[in-house]
Each structure stands twice: as structure tokens, then as C-alpha cells.
Amino acid sequence: MELGFGPEYDSFREEVRAFIKAHWPPADGNPKSRENERAFVIAATEAGYMHRSIPKRFGGSEQEPDIIKAEIIREELTKARAPAGRIPGNGLVVPTLLEWGTEEQKERFIAPTLRGDILWAQGFSEPNAGSDLAALRTKAELVGDKWIINGQKIWTTHAHKATHMFCLVRTEPDAPKHQGISYLLVDIRQPGVTVRPLIQMTRQLEFNEVFFDNAETPADMLVGERGKGWNVTRSTLKHERSGIATMTWSLSMFRDLVKLAKEVERDGKPAIQNPRIREELAAIQGELMSLTYSTYRATSHDVHDRDIGRFQTMPKIYMTELAGRIAKLARDIVENDFVDFGGEKLKWIERFMISLSMSIAGGTSNIQRNIIAERSLGLPRDHHGGKAAA
Amino acid sequence: MNFLLSEEQLALVDSLADLLRDNCDAQHVHKMFDTPGDAVIDADLWAQLVAFGLPAIIVPEEHGGLGLQMIDLAIVAETLGAYAAPVPFFGHVLATLAIVLGGSDAQKTKWLPRLAAGDLLATVALGEGKSAWMPDEWTLSAANALSGVKTLVPNAAEADLIVVGVKEGLGLVEKGAAYTVKRSDGADRTRPLDTVTFEGATAELLEGGKDALPKLIDAAAILIAADAFGGAEHCVDMSVDYAKMREQYGTTIAHFQGLRYQLVKMALATEPSRGLYWYAAHAWDAIPEQASHAAAQAKAHLTDTYLQVTRDTVEAHGGIGFTWEHDTHIYMKRAMWDWAWLGSPTRNRLRAADLAGW
Numbered sequence: 001m002e003l004g005f006g007p008e009y010d011s012f013r014e015e016v017r018a019f020i021k022a023h024w025p026p027a028d029g030n031p032k033s034r035e036n037e038r039a040f041v042i043a044a045t046e047a048g049y050m051h052r053s054i055p056k057r058f059g060g061s062e063q064e065p066d067i068i069k070a071e072i073i074r075e076e077l078t079k080a081r082a083p084a085g086r087i088p089g090n091g092l093v094v095p096t097l098l099e100w101g102t103e104e105q106k107e108r109f110i111a112p113t114l115r116g117d118i119l120w121a122q123g124f125s126e127p128n129a130g131s132d133l134a135a136l137r138t139k140a141e142l143v144g145d146k147w148i149i150n151g152q153k154i155w156t157t158h159a160h161k162a163t164h165m166f167c168l169v170r171t172e173p174d175a176p177k178h179q180g181i182s183y184l185l186v187d188i189r190q191p192g193v194t195v196r197p198l199i200q201m202t203r204q205l206e207f208n209e210v211f212f213d214n215a216e217t218p219a220d221m222l223v224g225e226r227g228k229g230w231n232v233t234r235s236t237l238k239h240e241r242s243g244i245a246t247m248t249w250s251l252s253m254f255r256d257l258v259k260l261a262k263e264v265e266r267d268g269k270p271a272i273q274n275p276r277i278r279e280e281l282a283a284i285q286g287e288l289m290s291l292t293y294s295t296y297r298a299t300s301h302d303v304h305d306r307d308i309g310r311f312q313t314m315p316k317i318y319m320t321e322l323a324g325r326i327a328k329l330a331r332d333i334v335e336n337d338f339v340d341f342g343g344e345k346l347k348w349i350e351r352f353m354i355s356l357s358m359s360i361a362g363g364t365s366n367i368q369r370n371i372i373a374e375r376s377l378g379l380p381r382d383h384h385g386g387k388a389a390a
Numbered sequence: 391m392n393f394l395l396s397e398e399q400l401a402l403v404d405s406l407a408d409l410l411r412d413n414c415d416a417q418h419v420h421k422m423f424d425t426p427g428d429a430v431i432d433a434d435l436w437a438q439l440v441a442f443g444l445p446a447i448i449v450p451e452e453h454g455g456l457g458l459q460m461i462d463l464a465i466v467a468e469t470l471g472a473y474a475a476p477v478p479f480f481g482h483v484l485a486t487l488a489i490v491l492g493g494s495d496a497q498k499t500k501w502l503p504r505l506a507a508g509d510l511l512a513t514v515a516l517g518e519g520k521s522a523w524m525p526d527e528w529t530l531s532a533a534n535a536l537s538g539v540k541t542l543v544p545n546a547a548e549a550d551l552i553v554v555g556v557k558e559g560l561g562l563v564e565k566g567a568a569y570t571v572k573r574s575d576g577a578d579r580t581r582p583l584d585t586v587t588f589e590g591a592t593a594e595l596l597e598g599g600k601d602a603l604p605k606l607i608d609a610a611a612i613l614i615a616a617d618a619f620g621g622a623e624h625c626v627d628m629s630v631d632y633a634k635m636r637e638q639y640g641t642t643i644a645h646f647q648g649l650r651y652q653l654v655k656m657a658l659a660t661e662p663s664r665g666l667y668w669y670a671a672h673a674w675d676a677i678p679e680q681a682s683h684a685a686a687q688a689k690a691h692l693t694d695t696y697l698q699v700t701r702d703t704v705e706a707h708g709g710i711g712f713t714w715e716h717d718t719h720i721y722m723k724r725a726m727w728d729w730a731w732l733g734s735p736t737r738n739r740l741r742a743a744d745l746a747g748w
């Protein structure tokens with residue numbers, strides 16, 4: 001048993017650190033600028049630290065797969081608060097295109113997507129197709145060399161900023177539910193598409209309704225075969241749940257929580273000295289350590305081609321519940337500031353709510369439970385559920 | 391990074407599980423509960439485990455042991471926990487470890503070969519009063535002859551040697567010295583506990599006993615956590631298997647979403663905690679600066695989880711789960727033992743908070 005990465009990886013880590021140090025924070029001192037972020041991602045890709053699994057001809061860095069190197073890069077980027085090159089949506093479409101796309105689709109879309117010149121929205125959910133995604137009704141008809149699309153998507157994150165959408169549409173109205181769906185790529189900056197922002201409970205504007213009214217996309221924008229969109233989607237959903245990203249995120253939220261508990265006073269002393277808060281903080285840390293070391297275990301099992309076992313299906317819901325528990329302890333620490341949206345503790349009020357979006361987006365917690373029940377515990381298939389939605 | 395068990399470790403667990411499957415099935419364990427009178431240890435099974443080599447695992451090779459590590463001992467503890475094995479493993483290996491960690495050369499030469507070979511049975515007497523488990527809370531002293539009371543001492547009645555936690559560190563008290571033992575009517579009849587009253591007993595201090603204390607306490611925490619994992623996982627498996635078999639409303643109860651979610655909750659509490667106890671054992675072996683914190687966290691989290699999972703197991707079984715005949719109560723009582731020994735989850739979490747430097 002060995003938790004370190006070994007000497008060869010130590011030198012790799014040094015290289016990554018030196019690279020980041022030379023490129024981030026940016027020379028003009030503005031880490032928020034999109035140009036700076038873009039330049040960093042391009043440099044990191046050239047150096048072989050980003051988009052490692054993607055061929056060079058599509059704008060990737062085409063490195064040998066190495067989970068440990070990937071983990072080291074992720075750790076160092078997080079520590080330096082440098083851009084990770086991940087743009088929501090884009091990370092889902094690229095692996096799907098690599099697996100299912102035509103040569104032409106790959107050439108046309110992957111490189112600009114990695115550079116951030118094309119921004120994708122994920123058009124899966126509809127008003128009447130949430131967890132039961134295959135019930136979707138937005139339809140596309142092939143007329144000549146174009147698909148004509150009519151219908152509505154909802155909860156579409158970043159559609160108001162996106163240039164394109166990868167979406168699921170019904171193309172074979174007479175086929176059974178799962179067999180009538182196709183996966184299409186659509187330029188959404190066209191007159192047939194209307195994007196209407198929806199305001200989240202956090203007051204932020206991130207997701208949207210998207211209406212298709214005779215919107216068009218060329219016939220060759222079909223990914224995979226006609227009527228086989230459900231299979232194509234399964235690979236997208238697979239990429240949506242990454243254990244390590246999950247863990248890194250939880251660790252940084254916990255560090256913030258400890259800092260908060262040390263800074264905020266309660267009865268004239270730092271809140272962290274209050275026994276109830278102290279105990280809950282330690283209890284949360286116990287769960288976080290469980291998640292962390294089970295993730296290391298899972299990664300090691302992956303590397304050695306061993307079965308991960310029951311843990312495989314668990315990281316998403318485990319982190320969701322942990323994030324809720326962290327947010328609730330923060331609430332108990334900030335007390336009156338919890339109701340002040342204009343105050344300096346706004347971040348924690350937002351987290352209190354955002355931790356809930358994790359229990360919905362990417363397959364609700366109940367859907368995760370269905371998956372655990374079937375795949376990890378081997379309980380009989382439940383025909384009412386078990387299929388993860390977007 | 392290689393955070394997994396080696397082929398040798400997997401083989402160790404497999405062969406131990408084989409031995410226990412043959413010699414320690416549930417019926418066998420039930421007998422410990424059904425035999426009237428004081429709880430006893432299962433001397434036959436212990437003899438088999440001695441022959442298998444369990445007491446030798448953590449003893450260095452030069453003293454007749456196998457020279458393995460805490461992670462090896464912990465995966466053994468997990469397996470014993472899964473089978474609820476009624477053997478004096480815990481007290482014996484901790485007492486052995488105390489001498490490995492704190493004994494002088496002479497003390498090691500005198501005791502370790504016999505402990506590794508299982509010729510003698512040893513135990514540890516640490517706790518006092520209601521819940522005074524940590525060295526700075528101990529009141530007994532070996533400065534002169536040893537007097538005072540230690541509680542929750544595993545199998546003291548059967549032990550040839552007791553390692554006693556004292557203000558000066560650790561004292562060795564041999565059978566026949568001036569002490570009396572009273573067996574408790576303990577909930578867990580697979581691991582009998584005694585109250586030991588020392589009345590001017592001769593105690594020989596371990597030369598490096600004081601320095602050995604933190605590692606000894608951590609080892610106890612890790613072995614309990616590992617036992618808890620084994621027991622909790624067994625309860626999850628038992629509940630899942632039952633759900634696949636028991637029928638109501640014309641179908642197996644595994645079809646009912648409410649029950650499915652109860653089972654998922656149990657598995658979600660249990661499975662990820664494996665990583666925590668592995669880490670605690672690994673830190674004991676290889677990351678000394680993290681070891682005490684990890685051990686306290688593992689002990690708190692795993693024993694809290696185990697006890698709750700045994701409650702959930704009763705619910706998942708219905709009436710049969712509430713009976714004396716069913717296995718669940720055996721695991722619940724082991725979970726109670728694990729919960730109390732070395733302090734409650736609350737105490738260990740507050741200790742972990744101190745150790746984290748909060």
C-alpha cells in the first residue's frame with residue numbers, strides 16, 4: 001500500500017508546478033479575463049497538461065493515458081487557482097464526438113470547442129422529461145438535407161451564452177420510447193431558436209428555456225445513427241460523473257468552512273471552539289476523509305484493472321449530501337448573517353442553495369439511489385427508474 | 391499511488407475467511423450467547439487462529455513473528471468482525487504491540503516469542519471509571535505496587551499477562567499477582583469484558599512504555615474501526631440478501647422503493663468508510679504525523695456508522711430481526727462494544743479536532 005506517487009511522479013509534479021508558475025497568475029494580474037484564461041489553456045495544452053486524451057489533429061495534446069499524471073495536474077491547477085480548461089457542456093460533448101462523431105464533425109467542432117470559441121449547451125431535459133428523459137418530445141423531421149426542429153428544452157445551463165447545443169430529439173415518432181431518439185448538433189444563434197432565461201433561487205441567471213420553432217440544422221449534424229441517440233447519450237452521462245473532480249471540490253469547500261469557523265466569533269470566542277460546532281466539523285471531516293481515500297482506492301483499482309466494487313456508483317450522492325452538511329454547518333456559524341443577502345457571508349447563503357442543485361442536476365439523488373440499488377447492490381431492476389437523466 | 395491491497399494481503403484475508411466460514415458460522419456464534427453463565431472465549435477457535443498465525447502478524451521476525459504491518463492486522467480485524475469471531479484477538483494483539491513498541495530488548499526477548507506463538511494469552515487494561523481512556527486521564531500508578539480499578543478489560547480472566555496503562559506509561563502484570571477479576575454481564579458475549587481490581591500487584595514497567603502510548607492508543611482505535619467495518623458490511627450484505635428472498639404482496643421486498651432506499655442508505659454509510667480505516671492503518675505504518683488524527687477519525691466514524699447500520703438492519707428484516715435467534719443482535723452488541731471501547735464517537739471527534747490543531 002502506497003499513497004505517494006513515487007519519485008518519477010515527483011519530478012513530473014515539479015515540471016507542472018514550474019509551468020504553472022511561469023504562466024499563472026497572468027502577467028497583467030487579471031485572473032478573471034477570458035483572454036488570459038484562453039491563453040493559459042492553449043499554453044497548457046501545448047505543454048501536454050490539458051486535453052490529454054484528445055488527438056493533436058483535433059487540438060488536444062495526445063498524451064499516454066495516465067490517471068496519476070492527470071491527478072497531479074488537477075491538484076496543481078487547483079492549488080494555483082489556475083483555469084482547468086473545463087467549460088461546462090464542452091466537457092460532455094467532446095468525448096461524445098470522439099466516440100460517435102464523423103471525421104467531419106470532429107474536425108469542425110473539437111478544436112474550436114477546446115479553445116472556447118464554440119460554447120455548448122446541453123439540451124436534454126424538457127418540461128415533461130426530467131428523470132424520465134426518454135419521454136422527451138421535441139421532434140426533428142428530415143426535410144431534404146435539413147432537420148427541422150420543433151419543441152422545447154428547459155433548465156438548459158448557459159444557453160444564453162452558448163453558440164451551439166447538443167440535444168436529444170425525437171426523430172422516429174412511431175418507435176418505442178428509447179428507440180425513437182436522435183442526437184443532434186444545432187447552431188442556436190438562428191431565428192428559429194428562442195432562449196428565455198430563468199432566474200434561479202440564488203438570483204443568478206444560469207439556466208434557460210429554449211424554444212425551437214422550425215429551427216434548422218444540416219442533415220449531417222446527426223451524431224451516431226438515427227434513432228440511436230439514447231446510446232450516444234449514455235456515453236455523455238458517463239462523463240458527467242467524475243470521482244476525482246468531486247473530491248477536489250469538496251476538499252476546497254471544507255477548507256473554507258474551517259476558515260469560517262475560525263474567523264467568526266461566537267460568545268466571544270472563535271466559533272470553532274464551541275463543542276457542538278467542533279464536533280460537527282470533525283464529523284464532516286470524517287466523511288470527507290472517507291470520500292477522499294475511497295476515491296484514491298478507486299483510482300488505484302482502476303489503474304490496476306481491479307473491480308472498484310460498490311463505491312463506483314456512490315461519489316455523486318455522497319458529495320451532494322456532504323455539501324449539504326457543510327452548508328448547514330456554515331449556516332449555524334454565521335447565524336444572523338444567514339439572512340443578509342447584501343452581507344459578506346453571501347457566498348455561504350448561495351452555497352446553502354447551490355448544494356441543492358447538485359441533488360438535481362446530472363441525475364437527481366433519488367435517481368442515484370436507484371442506480372446504487374441496481375448496480376451496486378444487485379437489487380432487481382425497477383422499471384420505474386434507474387436511468388440517469390441529464 | 392497504489393492504494394490497494396497486495397496479492398499477499400488478499401490471500402491472507404481469503405484464507406482467514408475460509409477458516410472462519412468452516413469453523414465460525416453464525417450458529418457457532420449463537421452458541422456463545424445461548425450458553426448460560428459468564429461469557430467465555432472460544433478457546434478452540436482461538437487455537438486454530440493461533441495456528442493460522444494471527445498473533446504473530448505484528449511481531450518482528452527476530453522475535454518469532456511475521457513482521458507484517460498495521461494494515462495487515464487491520465484487514466484481519468475486519469474479517470474477524472465480519473464473522474463476529476468470539477476470540478481474544480483484540481486484547482492479545484494490543485498487549486503484544488505494547489511490548490513491540492515499548493519493551494526493552496530483554497522484555498521483548500522474554501515475552502514476544504511466546505505471545506507470537508500464542509503460548510500465552512495477554513490483554514490490555516486501559517480504561518478507568520465512566521470513560522477515562524486517554525493516558526492523561528489515568529489515575530493508576532506503578533510507582534510502588536499497583537492498586538486501583540481498570541474497566542472494560544477484554545478477557546482478563548483468561549489472560550496470563552496484563553499490560554496496564556499507568557501514569558508512568560505501561561506496566562506488565564503477570565497472572566497470580568495481587569488482583570481480582572470480575573466478569574461483566576456484557577452485551578457482547580463474543581468479547582467478554584472484565585473489571586480488574588489491582589490490590590498491590592507487582593508491575594514491571596515497559597522501558598519505553600510512555601513513548602509507546604500514542605501508537606498503542608492509535609492501534610486500538612484502528613483495530614476497532616476495522617472490526618466495525620467488517621461487521622457493518624456484513625449487516626448490509628445480510629439485509630440486501632434478505633430483501634432479495636423475502637416475499638410480501640406477491641413479490642420480493644427488494645422491489646419496494648422505500649426499502650431499497652433504506653438499503654442504499656446503509657451501503658452509502660458503510661462502503662466509503664473502508665477508505666478511511668485503510669488510510670488510518672496506512673498512516674500508522676507510513677505517515678506518522680497524520681496517524682493519531684486519522685485513527686481518532688476512523689474510530690469515531692466507523693463505530694458511529696456500525697451501530698446505526700445494525701439498527702437499520704433490524705428495520706430491514708422486520709420481526710425476525712428483533713429476535714434473539716437472528717444474527718442481527720450479535721452484530722448490534724459488537725457495535726455497542728466498538729462504540730464504547732476507547733470512548734464514544736463524540737469524544738473521539740473532539741480529540742480529532744484537537745489533533746487537527748483547530
Ligand SMILES: Cc1cc2nc3c(=O)[nH]c(=O)nc-3n(C[C@H](O)[C@H](O)[C@H](O)COP(=O)(O)OP(=O)(O)OC[C@H]3O[C@@H](n4cnc5c(N)ncnc54)[C@H](O)[C@@H]3O)c2cc1C
Nearest residue numbers: 122124125130131155157357360361364366384385389390
Ligand atoms: C442547476 C441545474 C442545471 C441543470 N442544467 C441542465 C442542462 O444544462 N441541460 C439539461 O438538459 N438539463 C439540465 N438540468 C435538468 C436536470 O437534469 C433535471 O432537473 C433532472 O434530471 C430532474 O428532472 P426534473 O427537474 O424534471 O425532476 P423530476 O424528474 O420531475 O423529479 C422530481 C422528483 O421526483 C423524483 N423522481 C423522479 N423519478 C424518480 C424515480 N424513478 N424514483 C424515485 N424518485 C424519482 C426526483 O428524484 C425528484 O425528487 C439542470 C438542473 C438544474 C437544477
